[in-house]
Amino acid sequence: MLKKRGITRHTFLFTSLLISLVIVISFGILYIALPDYYFYSKHKKLEDHAENLVTDIKSAHTQKEINELIKQFSALNNAHVTVYDEKDELIVELSTPFSLYVNHLGDLPRVRVKIQDNSDNHDTYKKREVIIMRNKVDSIELRKDIGVHDIGFIKISGTMQPINEAKNVIISLIPYLLLVDILIALIAAYLYSKKITKPIVALSDTARHMQTLTPGITSGLRTKDELGELSENLDLLYEKLCSNIENLKKEKDKVTELEKSKTDFMRAASHELKTPISALNGIVEGMIDNVGVYKDKEQYLLKSKKLIDNLSYLLNEILEASKLHVNESLLKMEPINLQEIIKGALEDNQLFIDEKQLYIDLEEIHYRIESDYPILKTVISNIVSNAVRYTVEKGIIRISMTDEADFYCLSVENQCEKIPENDLQKLFEPFYTRNYSRTKDKSGTGLGLYIVKGNLEKLGLPYTIENTSLGFTFNIYFEKTAQ
Incomplete structure (x- = not known):
């Protein structure tokens, strides 16, 4: 079918190539734009939630309540929150993930740690210093001023590690996804090409059948679109064409009949004229030769006059009848x-x-x-x-x-x-x-x-x-x- 119907084959190839191209471009855009979009989305989300966190911290009454707010924020946004006082010293028991560790040890006095100062030999402090050391990975950093409860500001750090993992997963899945998507594209393109070209092929077949000028041929396509309108116009055009051809045939038959009628009329008129003319000619010749009954010229002149009157009347009738065949105004x-x-x-x-x-x-x-x-x-x-x-x-x-x-x-x-x-x-x-x-x-x-x-x-x-x-x-x- 695809070899026979050129428009179906061309539509199939064009559609499948177009869909495949769209799939490849979509994967490329996804791979390139995903980190930036993820960063924008993550940053916006952190910014909004951070504003809410600041408001909640300012309205909190106890350290425990503040600690719960920070832990909930960290779990919800997959981000670390570090809390600093007015002297830029880290408040460990409020910072994540240290707050979990501190809670595990039990209630301890508030501890402040300077990040740059590593001279303190206290074992507990050394453990905490190790914990606050972080890997250098892509992240989102936010700083929000607090100014209450001895808290100067907080730093929020959101990691980009999930998106990096997603990119690696996408890269590993691309061959399989492309294969499946292209297969789906080929099937969809084939079905689409068959559907979109079916009415066009039907119109082409109808037009080919109309070449025989057989009356009553219609496409039968009555969709509510341009193809349906084209089909209806084609049917009307063919109907008018057949009607005109039929009218031409009738006119031809009428002209043929008219020509035959004219011929018959002229033959009959010639015959009708021949009879009185022959009679008149015989009478005149007899009078000229002065033979037989024709010696009585007065009597036969009257007969000749009557024949001439009849001939004149006949000619007038013939002329009147001949006007019937003239196309007048x-x-x-x-x-x-x-x-x-x-x-x-x-x-x-x-x-x-x-x-x-x-x-x-x-x-x-x-x-x-x-x-x-x-x-x-x-x-x-x-x-x-x-x-x-x-x-x-x-x-x-x-x-x-x-x-x-x-x-x-x-x-x-x-x-x-x-x-x-x-x-x-x-x-x-x-x-x-x-x-x-x-x-x-x-x-x-x-x-x-x-x-x-x-x-x-x-x-x-x-x-x-x-x-x-x-x-x-x-x-x-x-x-x-x-x-």
């Missing part, structure tokens, strides 16, 4: 009175309404909606025109608007023959006419509902078509807005 949304648009569309078809003696059932529409006026007008005009064209003689056209939960529904229903359910959606195909074949029905171009469908999709308005008990209805749904 943004829609201009504005409040619209549907009642006015519907009445205008009915007026445009009034001649045909009167000719077929149709009954128009138009409800009063009071709702105002938001939309693009020119496009919506084209939509409603085509729907109304289509309803007028295919309604039976003396039939009914019913136009109403209902208030539903989230939408207003505009319905244009006309009385006509039922359309097979399988053929309903074919009505939106270009050049598809009501006799369910292309280019044979001369009552229309077959582009009306194709144009309606494209414009409704441009406006983002849902729509439905369905057979009803009366015949056929076209529904448009407008989202409610504040009135």
Whole structure:
């Protein structure tokens, strides 16, 4: 694993070296700084306790009480206390460790000894002189003035021997301690490197899997730190990337479909244009050659005019349909009175309404909606025109608007023959006419509902078509807005 995962190996080596270095430096600092720290600590402690001892001695009433105070101080602080009178002479029975010796001999008179004077031959004094001779070792020396009970001052001597012994012990233990500590450091470094690099390795594996662009891949790391934040951002980035790729695929399919639709539209348009042009060309050639029935030029000029009118209407429809594939500017949304648009569309078809003696059932529409006026007008005009064209003689056209939960529904229903359910959606195909074949029905171009469908999709308005008990209805749904 360490060979495979470079970051784990590097982290392990760096961490183990760092911990080992810290251990070695710590031992070095301990060895160097321990005597000075011990001296500082010992000196401070002796200084504080010495002040207390001076206070206690000054408040004591008997020599025995003073002796107990000094012995307790000496035992507590591992220090010797020597007591001197105002003449700088040693008071043996109060000084440690002589006070223990004096007490062992019994109560003796207070004895004063000059340190520098060795001319006295008294055996007792000689013994005491030997006792007061000390080895020259590192020590802490303090002097505190007393001034009561015939005591001039005291000297406190704290030995440094324990710290010297501790240094020697540390030196002897260093090889073993280093070995154990380095072993612990290696184990700790290995565990730490595994733990710290585990989420990084997981993110690396996830990123490698994301190269396949397979949807749904996530790192699954949700820790409350920077790695967790990185993991979450990586997942969001990959999700957006997959979403964008999917959208691009859809756009590509849409463009492909659009190109196919354009191609099919142009082929159908060419075919639709070819028929009236061929008929018109035949009539004109017959009149020019003055042959057969075409000798009656007045009659065939009228037919030619009708063919030209139909051709002109067809071209206008084709041009209108071609606009659906042009990416125009943004829609201009504005409040619209549907009642006015519907009445205008009915007026445009009034001649045909009167000719077929149709009954128009138009409800009063009071709702105002938001939309693009020119496009919506084209939509409603085509729907109304289509309803007028295919309604039976003396039939009914019913136009109403209902208030539903989230939408207003505009319905244009006309009385006509039922359309097979399988053929309903074919009505939106270009050049598809009501006799369910292309280019044979001369009552229309077959582009009306194709144009309606494209414009409704441009406006983002849902729509439905369905057979009803009366015949056929076209529904448009407008989202409610504040009135």
